[in-house]
Amino acid sequence: MTSMTSTPHTIIQPDRPTLDIGGLCKRFGSKTALHDVSLAAEPGTLTVILGPAGAGKTTTLRMIAGLDTPDAGTIALQGVDMQGVEPKDRDIAMIFDNLALYPNKTGYENIASPLLIRNIPWQEVQTRVFALAATLRISHVLKRLPKTMSGGERQRVALGRALIRTPRLFLLDEPLSSLDAKLRIELRAELKRLQREHGHTFVLATPDFHEAMAIADTVIMLREGRVVQKATPQQLYDAPADRDVALFVGAPQVNLVTAQYQPDTGCMQAMGARLVVPDHLVRVLNGMPGEFELGIRPENLALAPPDSADIRCRLLDVEPLGLKSVLTVHNDHGQLRLFVDSVVAGGLHNGQEVGLNLLHTGKMLAFDPHSGRNMAL
Amino acid sequence: MLTKRLSLVQAVLMAMALVVVLFPVFWILMTAIKPPTDWNASPAIWFPSQPTLINFKTLFDPAAIREYGVGGVSQAATDAVFGSILASVTATAISVAIGLFSAIGISRYGNGSKSTPLVILSGRMFPPAAIAVPFVIMFSTIGLIDSFTGLIAIYVAVTLPFSTWMIKSFVDDLPREIEEAAMMDGRSRIGAHLTVTIPLIKGGLFATTMFVFILNWSEFMFALVLSYTNVSTIPVQLAKYVTATAGTLYGVQAALAVLAMVPLVIVGYLIQSHLARGMTFGAIKQ
Structure with a gap:
């Protein structure tokens, strides 16, 4: 490890991205954990690294923090290269996926520890810890040890330990996993509010696309150690880079059916029906006849009388979700899922013939049948 | 802490195991307070009729045992x-x-x-x-x-x-x-x-x-x-308590063994209370 001659704090360049990663590679033995990962986070933004388990999210965060060393690539904070800089000198706060509270210290001592290490006068420490604890609504656990706290309280103490100071970057590794659904939604809104109010820069890793959609300014989609897509949440949903991203983002998953393009008629054959190819796909398919994979989000299908519908199917299953229900329908050519009002779904029975109409055809997706790439991108 | 009640069979087996383990300790303790005449008397003397501390005294004053007509060793313990x-x-x-x-x-x-x-x-x-x-x-x-x-x-x-x-x-x-x-x-x-x-x-x-x-x-x-x-x-x-002149000084040997046991008993007792794991409970999400 090279020694650091000048502290990184002396040459801050405020116009540079808070975080700028280029060409990051990491191998663990024979397994490639990260391959050529590049990403940037602008000051005051919330960047979400989204990906399934094993995608390399934690590895990326650990290397940004300086806890692991990359095999290749650069990590710069505010324009300053971080190679050889110890974690403590990077001015980064991190929340670990397992929280890693100090088990032998009280809630107060846990939250105060970054300040106490920096020899901040105890009066100021006390004022700041009490104020933050009130914000996080954990004033009642300050005198208690982590083992006596509930999961949500521990999560907030870990949050407090990070938020007690104002580092240039916050790294949050699945900070809301293992909380129950209600608490998770409540806390993620709180996280977003705290981040926005104070203009913090957050990089948050999560496997939960709902979470990413709800709080991210920018989503970095990571898969098998590679960046698959960088986009806003809405872009990620509307224009996924490939079939797997489309499947990962959205519940129920996007419907994928094989379609046959017929350039002479401007139509395609899919699900045993002849469908008009929307304008944005006509350009993409480029007059070439052939097969492609058609992606239709469940919300872009609607029930219609079978006789006048675009597609005719039989009802396979109804999954009530409260206000809406998810219908699964099928015919000889495939299977589709769609949302309908639960009131409507209540009047249906399995095996019944139903018709489907396409809505918002401008949101149809076309994927290359071999590579899975989104043909419209 | 033992919270489970033992069955009769378990209790009997446990008692037998304890006898096997503890009998040598008992014998050492008894021998340490026996006068030389009782050390290897036959039939065995289980409890000395006249308990004495002469063996312990001999550890630090090798000549002390001579009052019983037994030869000593030259070196104090x-x-x-x-x-x-x-x-x-x-x-x-x-x-x-x-x-x-x-x-x-x-x-x-x-x-x-x-x-x-x-x-x-x-x-x-x-x-x-x-x-x-x-x-x-x-x-x-x-x-x-x-x-x-x-x-x-x-x-x-x-x-x-x-x-x-x-x-x-x-x-x-x-x-x-x-x-x-x-x-x-x-x-x-x-x-x-x-x-x-x-x-x-x-x-x-x-x-x-x-x-x-x-x-x-x-x-x-x-x-x-x-x-x-x-x-x-x-x-x-x-x-060294095996001498050419007086044979083996069993009682003195036992006395030193008892002394040597003292720190081990203390240490053993302290270990069990410190071996408890679970120190980090609450630190991480389970």
Whole structure:
């Protein structure tokens, strides 16, 4: 490890991205954990690294923090290269996926520890810890040890330990996993509010696309150690880079059916029906006849009388979700899922013939049948 | 704590096991307070009719036993007791200190080779008898024979694999994220180990210290072959109570054995309360 001659704090360049990663590679033995990962986070933004388990999210965060060393690539904070800089000198706060509270210290001592290490006068420490604890609504656990706290309280103490100071970057590794659904939604809104109010820069890793959609300014989609897509949440949903991203983002998953393009008629054959190819796909398919994979989000299908519908199917299953229900329908050519009002779904029975109409055809997706790439991108 | 009630069969088996284990202890305790006439009387005398402390007195005043008409030994046990304390305490402290840092090194930074810990352990695979003689020759050459420095060096070398492995198991159990959290909070690596790792494994550290102390305290082979006159330890002294003139001084031997047991009983009692795991409960999400 090279020694650091000048502290990184002396040459801050405020116009540079808070975080700028280029060409990051990491191998663990024979397994490639990260391959050529590049990403940037602008000051005051919330960047979400989204990906399934094993995608390399934690590895990326650990290397940004300086806890692991990359095999290749650069990590710069505010324009300053971080190679050889110890974690403590990077001015980064991190929340670990397992929280890693100090088990032998009280809630107060846990939250105060970054300040106490920096020899901040105890009066100021006390004022700041009490104020933050009130914000996080954990004033009642300050005198208690982590083992006596509930999961949500521990999560907030870990949050407090990070938020007690104002580092240039916050790294949050699945900070809301293992909380129950209600608490998770409540806390993620709180996280977003705290981040926005104070203009913090957050990089948050999560496997939960709902979470990413709800709080991210920018989503970095990571898969098998590679960046698959960088986009806003809405872009990620509307224009996924490939079939797997489309499947990962959205519940129920996007419907994928094989379609046959017929350039002479401007139509395609899919699900045993002849469908008009929307304008944005006509350009993409480029007059070439052939097969492609058609992606239709469940919300872009609607029930219609079978006789006048675009597609005719039989009802396979109804999954009530409260206000809406998810219908699964099928015919000889495939299977589709769609949302309908639960009131409507209540009047249906399995095996019944139903018709489907396409809505918002401008949101149809076309994927290359071999590579899975989104043909419209 | 034993909270489960034992069945009758279990209780009987347990009682039998206890008799087997505790009978020698009982016999030593009784022999230590028997006058010479009772030591190896036949039939055996279970409880001495006239308990005496003469055996203990003889440990520190070798001539005292002569009032019973029995020959003594020339050397008091004082030096041996002092020697045992010096060698065991010093060697234990050094062994645990080095073991602590090698354990943290192997557990946290040992990505060089998986065989390193095994190589360290292989030192324990040699029977002491196999390496005792080479050590006698080497130590004679470099002037370490019959010195506490030499004995302590050997004790450290012999117990180091033990302390390294035992402490390593405690460090392995500690989630490294707790140390890394301290680094993110502003500690250096070494600072994180000093303020987080060591306080959180102190129970294990204490238990290791006690075990290593027991190993050193009861060591016989090296103490025997590496000492002549300057250095003596209790196990070596025990062997000296076999004399040509008076036969074996069973009672005196037993008295020294009882003295030697005292620290072990205390240590053993302290270990069990410190071996409790679960120190980190609440630190991480389960």
